[in-house]
Amino acid sequence: MPDWLDxxxxxxxxxxxxxxxxxxxGKRQIRQISYIEYIVGISIGSIAAFMATEIDGPIYHSLIALTIFALFPVLLEWLSLKSKKVRNIVQGNATILIKDGKILEDNLKSERMTTExxxxxxxxxxxxxxxxVEFALMEASGDLSVLLKSQHQPVTPQHLGLKVSPAEEPQTVIMDGVILDEPLANNGLNRNWVRAELEKAGVALENVFLGQVDKGGQLYLDLYDDKLKVAQPIEMKLTFATLKKCQADLELYALGTQDQRVKRTYQGDSQELQKVIDTVKPLLMR
Known part of the structure; x- marks a missing residue:
C-alpha cells in the first residue's frame, strides 16, 4: 500500500x-471545558495527529491511547457526581471578588486578575x-457573575405592579425573500395573509430579508436596504385607544344625563369595559 494512501x-x-x-x-467538552478536559483535548489532538502521520507503528496503539485519554473526563465526571470533594478538586469553586461594593484584593490576586x-x-x-455591586463572583468556568445592589437593579414590571403578557418566541415567516409555510401554519396564517400585509406596508417580498409574526399576529419586517424604513404595526395600539375612547364616552354620557337609571347603566358599562381594558392591556400595549 502506498504511504499516501496509508x-x-x-x-x-x-x-x-x-x-x-x-x-x-458529551457536549460539555465543546461548550465549557475544565482543566482536565483541556489537558485531555490537547493530548487527544496530538495523539490523533501522530496516528494519522506515523505509518510505522500499528494503528491500534494510538486507538488504545485515545480511548484511555477519552475515558479520563468521563470517569472524573462520574466521580464528581458522587463526591463533592472530587468535584471541588476537578471543577474548582467560585471566588468572591467584590462584596458590598468593596474589592477583595487577596481573592483578586488568587485568581491572578488585575484591576483592569x-x-x-x-x-x-x-x-x-x-x-x-453587591456581590461579584468568579465562577469555576471563568465567567463573572454580578449581583447589583437593590437600588441599582433595573426596574421591572413586577416592581411597578404592572401586568405584562408572557414573552413568546415569534415565528419567522419570511427569510431571504422566501415565505416559509410551516411557521405560518403554526400561527394559523397563510401566504395570502403575508401578501396582504406586505401590500399594506408597501414592500415587495423580494426586498424582505426577514419577517417575523408575534403572538398577536403583527408582522415585523427587516429589509435588505437598511436605509428604508418600514412603519411599525399599530393595529393593537389603535384597538387599545378605541377601547379607552369608548370607556371615556360612557363616563361622559353618565355625567351628561339626568336620568338616574340611565346614569347607573352607563356607569356600570364603563366599569365593565374598564375591566376588559385592564385585562387586554398587557396584550395590546407591548
Whole structure:
C-alpha cells in the first residue's frame, strides 16, 4: 500500500474515532471545558495527529491511547457526581471578588486578575461602578457573575405592579425573500395573509430579508436596504385607544344625563369595559 494512501486511511480512521469519543465525552467538552478536559483535548489532538502521520507503528496503539485519554473526563465526571470533594478538586469553586461594593484584593490576586481585568469583566456585564455591586463572583468556568445592589437593579414590571403578557418566541415567516409555510401554519396564517400585509406596508417580498409574526399576529419586517424604513404595526395600539375612547364616552354620557337609571347603566358599562381594558392591556400595549 502506498504511504499516501496509508495516511489517508489513518486520517479518516482518526477523525471517525475522535467523533465517536467526542459523543461519548458529551457536549460539555465543546461548550465549557475544565482543566482536565483541556489537558485531555490537547493530548487527544496530538495523539490523533501522530496516528494519522506515523505509518510505522500499528494503528491500534494510538486507538488504545485515545480511548484511555477519552475515558479520563468521563470517569472524573462520574466521580464528581458522587463526591463533592472530587468535584471541588476537578471543577474548582467560585471566588468572591467584590462584596458590598468593596474589592477583595487577596481573592483578586488568587485568581491572578488585575484591576483592569476585573473592570473589563464588569463592563461586559454593563456595570461601570464598583460601588453599585453587591456581590461579584468568579465562577469555576471563568465567567463573572454580578449581583447589583437593590437600588441599582433595573426596574421591572413586577416592581411597578404592572401586568405584562408572557414573552413568546415569534415565528419567522419570511427569510431571504422566501415565505416559509410551516411557521405560518403554526400561527394559523397563510401566504395570502403575508401578501396582504406586505401590500399594506408597501414592500415587495423580494426586498424582505426577514419577517417575523408575534403572538398577536403583527408582522415585523427587516429589509435588505437598511436605509428604508418600514412603519411599525399599530393595529393593537389603535384597538387599545378605541377601547379607552369608548370607556371615556360612557363616563361622559353618565355625567351628561339626568336620568338616574340611565346614569347607573352607563356607569356600570364603563366599569365593565374598564375591566376588559385592564385585562387586554398587557396584550395590546407591548
Amino acid at each position: 495516511i489517508v486511511i489513518r486520517s479518516f480512521v482518526a477523525f471517525a474515532y475522535l467523533f465517536i469519543l467526542t459523543k461519548i465525552i 481585568d476585573l473592570l473589563e469583566h464588569l463592563r461586559m456585564k454593563d456595570v461601570f461602578r464598583v460601588a453599585d
